[in-house]
Amino acid sequence: MSESHPWELPELASLTKRLRDLQETEAVSAAVIASALDCIVVADEDGCVVEFNPAAQRTFGYSREEALGRQLAELIVPPKFQRLHSEGMARYMRTGEARVLGRRVELEAMRRDGSTVPVELTITEVRLPERRLFTAHLRDLSAQKAAQAEIERQRESLFQTEKMAALGSLLAGVAHELNNPLAVVLGQAAMLLDGLAGGEPEGAEEIGRRARIIEQAAERCARIVRSFLAIARQRKTERRDIHLGDVVAQVLELLAYSLRTTGIEVQTDIPADLPPIEADPDQLHQVLLNLVVNAQQALEARDGPRRIRIEAGRSAGVDQVWITVADNGPGVPDHIRGRIFDPFFTTKTVGEGTGIGLAVSLGLAEAHGGTLRLLERSPLGGAAFELRLPRGGGAAAAQVDKDSAAVPALKPPPNRRALIVDDEPEIASTLAEILARRGYRCTLAGNGREACDRLGEDPCDLILCDIRMPDMDGPAFYRWLAENRPELTERIVFVTGDTLGPAAGRFLARVGAPVVEKPFTPAEIWKVATSLEGQT
Structure with a gap:
């Protein structure tokens, strides 16, 4: 047996240690891949699967043995995206131009049964001496999407509940508001009929005057009915360019009777040139209605003058518009200021409030990319809420004022x-x-x-x-x-x-x-x- 050279033993020990370190690294990597909560799928340059971890097996329904060696495209890529996947891989291999590599994207993946699952995907390239591998990390977003949908459903449910609560509190006032103009319609129509039946020929000017009174009263009834239909109607969110002044006018018209009978003076300061905002008109109507009703209720126990002030303007240097609703009531005590937007929190007695009005209003404001907050100070000394919303994309379409716009004379089309x-x-x-x-x-x-x-x-x-x-x-x-x-x-x-x-x-x-x-x-x-x- 030949005698070993002195350098051979240290070299052998070094190689043994490196081999052991490599084996340990591979064992750790295998353990990480096997225990990962996310799906890990590795494919080679030809698109064949070379690794398919347990999370991927649970998510997509294939065993590791079934997945290895198969084309990634036919395994988990939905048919409608397979051509784009193949073209993207070919383009990257040919030019190095990557559109997905190294980015985090959301897309659909396909399970074994053909159903799809929303996933978040990142792809990393691994360059080896002999070949390249592509490691895809896929996170199943099904639970997250379902939770988001449930949150949206609950938000919509709260919105509808609050609308119904608002309807109930307004019914008495609306009944009065409808009865007044209907009394005008019936009275004026009866006077016209009595005059004709009694042989009292009325001139065209007098008939026209009575007809205008009837028309204005009937249109007032129609506006009130439409306001209630807009509140009660359940439909998907539909945003368009609207003017804050128009929404405020609708809210105040709906509340006119209850505000008047409780002795509340409403002041408004809304610039005519205020730019439009992009919002759902029904939801914005609900937010402002909640704020004005809250201010009205805060003033009910107040002796002396009762005032609500509604102001609006454009934020300097920020593409936003703002509107504040302030009152001269008792204000919000410091110890509950941090809770007033909490769902079901209310300072009202049982039967007077649901405690979800401000919570719903805050959710609607944030859903529009805006904010709703209680201001530290109110210009009237009570409470003041500020709503800020981003501006719309363009000028709102001009609305025809039915009360004042005359119907143009039109040439009748023939036949x-x-x-x-x-x-x-x-x-x-x-x-x-x-x-x-x-x-x-x-x-x-x-x-x-x-x-x-x-x-x-x-x-x-x-x-x-x-x-x-x-x-x-x-x-x-x-x-x-x-x-x-x-x-x-x-x-x-x-x-x-x-x-x-x-x-x-x-x-x-x-x-x-x-x-x-x-x-x-x-x-x-x-x-x-x-x-x-x-x-x-």
């Missing part, structure tokens, strides 16, 4: 035919008179079945149809049109007061036909008729 379907003869005849002024020849039907008979094979340019009717309602008539006269489904407009009903709401959302809500004005009917005339 226009309209079918009016409504089980209320007075409504149908009113619609016919409105359309007659635009040159339409109108045919009336009391329900969908009569409408089918009246329609026959005759041409028709416009159909105004109610939804709830006996003996074939609006949806059934629409289905008949789709089967027998499909071209007329593009010419139908639903004129209804039932948009709050869930069945009617689902039907209208499904068909996408134009809708005019009752009570309507001639301008609204003419506007929708004009829009359809432009399609012919």
Whole structure:
């Protein structure tokens, strides 16, 4: 046996230690991969899977043995993304241009049964002497997405609950607000009829004066009804450019009776040139309604003058607008200032409040990218809340003021035919008179079945149809049109007061036909008729 050289033993010991260190490192790496909570999938340059950890097995439904050697694309990439995945890999291997590598992205992955799962993905490249590997870390986001959806559902549920609570507290005032203008309508109409029946010929000027009084009172009723429908209606969030001044005016009109009868003076300072904001009008209406109602309730026990001040403006140097609602009530005690936005926290007695108004309002403000806070000081000495919201993307569409805008004289289109379907003869005849002024020849039907008979094979340019009717309602008539006269489904407009009903709401959302809500004005009917005339 030959004698060993002195340098051979240290070299052998060094190699042995390096081998042992390498084995320990591999063991630790294997343990990390095996115990990782996230999915770890490793693929080679050809896209073949070379590692598939236990988390990936649980998430995607493949065993490690089934996954190894298979193409990653066909294993976990949904079919609609497989071509993009293959093109991306080929582009990176060819040019080094990476769009996903080293980034954190959210996308869909595919399970063994073909279902998809939302995942967060990061991909890391590992360069080895002989080849390159790509390590993908995938985090299953199913629980997170489900939690987010549940939070959104609960927020919407709280929003709806608070709306119903607000409706209940406003009913008495709204009943009074509706009774007053309705009394004007009935009284003025009776005076007109009595004068005609008694042989007292009234001049055109006097008849016109009474007609304007009736019109203004009826439109006031319509605005109140629409405000309540806007609050009570359940629909998805729909943001558009709106003006804060318009929303404040609607809130104050809705609360006019209760504010007046409790002796509260409301001051407003909202610049006419305030830029629009991008928001859901119903949700913003609810926030401001909550703030004004809270201020009103805070003033109920106060002796002496009661004041609410609403101010708005634009933040200097920040693309935001702000609005404050302040009162001269007792204010918010220091020991509860930090809790007033907590859900179900209230200082009111049982039956007077739910404790979710401010919590819902805060959630709606934050959902719009804004803030809602209690100010340290109030200009009136009581409590003051400030709402800040980002500006909208463009100028809001101009709104027609129905109280003051006159209906323009329009040249009647020639040979226009309209079918009016409504089980209320007075409504149908009113619609016919409105359309007659635009040159339409109108045919009336009391329900969908009569409408089918009246329609026959005759041409028709416009159909105004109610939804709830006996003996074939609006949806059934629409289905008949789709089967027998499909071209007329593009010419139908639903004129209804039932948009709050869930069945009617689902039907209208499904068909996408134009809708005019009752009570309507001639301008609204003419506007929708004009829009359809432009399609012919």
